[in-house]
Amino acid sequence: MLNATPLKRLSQVTATTVLGFAMLAVIGTDPAQAVNLKTFNISGNFAPAPVDGSVGLPVNLANASFNGTYTVDVEQLSASSSFVDLTSWTLNLVNDNTVLRTLSNSLAGNTAYIQENILAFSDAGLLTGQNNNLYSFELYFDRNFTGTGSTTDGKFLDNSNLGSLQSSGITAVTFAKSEPVPEPGNFGGIVVFGTIGLWLKRKQKA
Template sequence: MQKHALPETVGKNIKTKLMLSATPLRRLSQATATAALGLTMLTAIGTDPAKAVNLKTFNISGNFASTALDGSIGLPVNLANGSFNGAYTVDVDQLPASNSFVNLTSWNVNLVNENTVLGTLSNSLAGNTAYIQENKLAFSDAGLLTNENKNLYSLELDFDSNFTGTGITNDGKFLDNSDLGSVKSSGLTAVTFVKIEPVPEPQNLAGTAVIATIGLWLRRKQKG
């Protein structure tokens, strides 16, 4: 049986129609794939809007008064003429905290005298809390707060209005209400100075290092 070739014009028309019909199919496939990807992403992240946080870390340091309050015993007395130092992290977008409590996400503050750490307030220990409320920054250890041993250590610092995590103050105190059997410790030691400053961001540290290197190179070049 002899095969007859289609006229050239008819062949071109058929080819054109096939191409036109394939175009919307490709678009439909792409749209379907995009929709499926979007659905997958929504399923993965959930339907609730994500709450953005702006965590910043601050270095904190300060000094205790030369003497504890009359009647104090134990740790408050031992911290006289001592100091404290450490760091804490908080969501600064929640500050200033006018009438609410903003919990710190992490913290570690050492209570020191004569290069000896006498105590630590840290989120790594059970029962510890730390927060900013209005213009007060407080670190508390209530891990031993039980019916038998009503223990509470608290470092409380008061700043000026609109406290946003950084600043300087001379207003604060370390409170101690402890009773650990034969080890008695209670009383109050005033805080005479506190300084809080943000920890430099990594990119800022890198920029500072570059500037220092350039400065050193220029000085050597001038000497040469």
């Protein structure tokens, strides 16, 4: 007759192995997405005052902040020194918990890209000259920027004429940070590891 203790240990090892394979399956992501696209959080602060002569939004952004996310093909970033378009982005300009403007790829004509050390969000009118309502938000990171880093160099430039409401001028950026959004697989791995630990602990008590 087999001893019960080795059988118990064997069942624990087998279950741990099965859960380990399950964990690997959870961590593994869609190859088409994992190879190329990566999403980053972006946040930072504006200067206490805009450039002299500014009116409208640049004035309202004094001591304000910004936050959002953007997604880009990181393979292109490491292989190219030319413009790499962002695939999606949302950037909120915030003052006193109020969103003053949102820059987003959902708005027709808006563009965003990375070129070497520059991360930029802009109205397409800046490039075509066909739009009277222009803005440009640019951050200048260290050379060979690939999505992760911080900087104290940047600016928001606005030149809008929306009826009787005018907005023009420049507000400097005093600090900005860009960092990867944790991938879902990382959270899944943590959950699986935690489940294995709890299961083994209960088995030991039993």
